[in-house]
Amino acid sequence: MAQVEKVQKSQNDKRQRILEGALKAFARKGFYNTKVSEIASEAGVADGTIYLYFKNKDDLLISLFEDRMEWVIERLETELADSPGDVFEKLRQVVDMHFKLALEEPDLAEFITVELRQSAKFMKEYKNPRFLDYLRILERIVEVGQEQGVIRKDIDPRLFGRALFGALDEVLLTLTFSKNHQVEEKTRQVADLFIEGLRAR
Amino acid sequence: MAQVEKVQKSQNDKRQRILEGALKAFARKGFYNTKVSEIASEAGVADGTIYLYFKNKDDLLISLFEDRMEWVIERLETELADSPGDVFEKLRQVVDMHFKLALEEPDLAEFITVELRQSAKFMKEYKNPRFLDYLRILERIVEVGQEQGVIRKDIDPRLFGRALFGALDEVLLTLTFSKNHQVEEKTRQVADLFIEGLRAR
């Protein structure tokens, strides 16, 4: 491995460790109740090290969003791209993945579920572009379905995207609280609810 | 009016003013970014006075939830009780009222939208019973519809309640951000989406 790569790897490594520590801490106690020193000790670095990689605590929060949402979106897009199914099948996959991810990455789920809105609202300058990307994926599926005539045309795709995300997010909140029972059944129900609601008759 | 009542009225009055000040401030800047002194000045009382009516800042937040949710639920229940319509009509009314309220009381909408989850999550001992009451209203409607055979029986009423609330909440978030255009059309679409999703076939 070349010297340059090695350095970059170690840098990314430390940055990643901090992001992971932050995720864990934010998930557990929320942004405002988490001390920078807690993130540092969770990440196994000194307090000051965090400021080598992030401008301040807010920047760390935003970076964490960017990083994790990017990852989520990539996964979602890859899976959808491979999907042979129709639009309803794709919607089912979205719901499925949403829940599956939440089970695999409970910290991430808690984090997004709880902190997304706060940050959306109070870090005025931050537009949260990754989240908009996520919504756009949902919109596209509905648009395609409408073009194909299988989805009713009187539903605004953008509104649908918000509604579905909101529903998933809120249900997730309960899932992460309780011990995640019957997730598959819940996945089916939520997917069904929205699919039947969308279907053109 | 008897002396005792008068005193109690004035007490309630000051308590209410504090709650209103808090609502305004929390809506604008969020719980953690709002100083107790800001609430006090918004309410026109001294900082210390707040501690005569509330144990601490957390207690103020919780009390605000209690107070406002109670009011919302009462209104919802009254309206639904008077309603002559079937369960789908009732669902439509719920969605309608949710949005109508948000337009009438934008501070309340922002507040619930943004703070509900944080508080749910990080004030561990607080179970937010009023919110559960709200969900129970939705559950009841679905249950009745299932008994009547007009709503499919493979949907868990509790899950549905969460999903609907989540959807409404998220859509509201966008409404309060943007200048609330075409609310009625959005109301119809969201209601339709869920009603068609629920309908037994």
Next chain:
Amino acid sequence: MAQVEKVQKSQNDKRQRILEGALKAFARKGFYNTKVSEIASEAGVADGTIYLYFKNKDDLLISLFEDRMEWVIERLETELADSPGDVFEKLRQVVDMHFKLALEEPDLAEFITVELRQSAKFMKEYKNPRFLDYLRILERIVEVGQEQGVIRKDIDPRLFGRALFGALDEVLLTLTFSKNHQVEEKTRQVADLFIEGLRAR
């Protein structure tokens, strides 16, 4: 004493105690080596109290200048106003008072001697108007002497003011270091030096 006066007295009292604590601490260790908490404990108040009276540490420094220089200038002006002597006698008085003050208020002397320049230089927006007032007093004496024809006209009064202040300030620095011996003799010598230098021939 009326209520209002009492409150104002107590406020001024605390403000004064903080200024005195700051003067003592700055004189001993310099602005940058003095912790806010040291000033607080010197003043017998809590750390946070300082921020009720001053915006921040810089503001405290500037306020201290303002306050003390105002006091010095008032004293100097009063004494000069009463003085029956000619301009040379007045200059002698200025030098005399400068040293006398430094003996009476060694902390103030150390403080001005050491911190004046730093603050002049690095608090760019702060113009130190009181110090300029002080210099203007010196200028005026020279101008009067020039009008009377007893002081040579080829000396710029403003330049003279600076030079005399600088000389006094530097000599003071040595005085406050060493145990202030023979102050009167030194006063005479410095006064003589400048007076003979100024005298028209």
Next chain:
Amino acid sequence: MAQVEKVQKSQNDKRQRILEGALKAFARKGFYNTKVSEIASEAGVADGTIYLYFKNKDDLLISLFEDRMEWVIERLETELADSPGDVFEKLRQVVDMHFKLALEEPDLAEFITVELRQSAKFMKEYKNPRFLDYLRILERIVEVGQEQGVIRKDIDPRLFGRALFGALDEVLLTLTFSKNHQVEEKTRQVADLFIEGLRAR
């Protein structure tokens, strides 16, 4: 050039570059507001490198004094040694050089003007011997003048040195602030002021 010398030259070179970087930075922002990393980047070396040549930041400050004062004193002594003039002429030369140097090396002037006192005061163990050397030059001139009978004997040479340095220093402070106009005229006036003040009658 032998290997050893070459190494030493390169060492000196880096040391000098650090001193120059420090001078520039201290002049601009003052000792306490200058970060070691700023000095390093000004000097074009790594932060850590500074600690190969200086024990710590304080040591760097002191070394800078030593280095620059030594240079100033050498220049002053050389010029005075060559001077054919009498003591008054020599004093004139001192004043002249003081100002001339400040124009040639404005960073050095700002640095000495602002930092000399702080450091004198708060680095207790440091006696600033170079500065004392500088004063001694002034003292010697006065002593010689007194022996020759051209300077009044009732002036303490040491006191005079301080006073002259203080005056020059303070006037310089104004010069470096404002755009250095009429320096020669000011030189003449200050020199005259002190010479006439000293002259035996």
Next chain:
DNA sequence: TATGAATGAGACTTCATTCAT
């Protein structure tokens, strides 16, 4: 009951210094 000045614990952040490379 009401006030608001005072408190002081504690958070974020900086930066001189170190040390593995």
Next chain:
DNA sequence: AATGAATGAAGTCTCATTCAT
């Protein structure tokens, strides 16, 4: 000798809460 990423001690300032009036 040189680097610069990492450290962590320490300082400024905030703000929820108290309490004398």
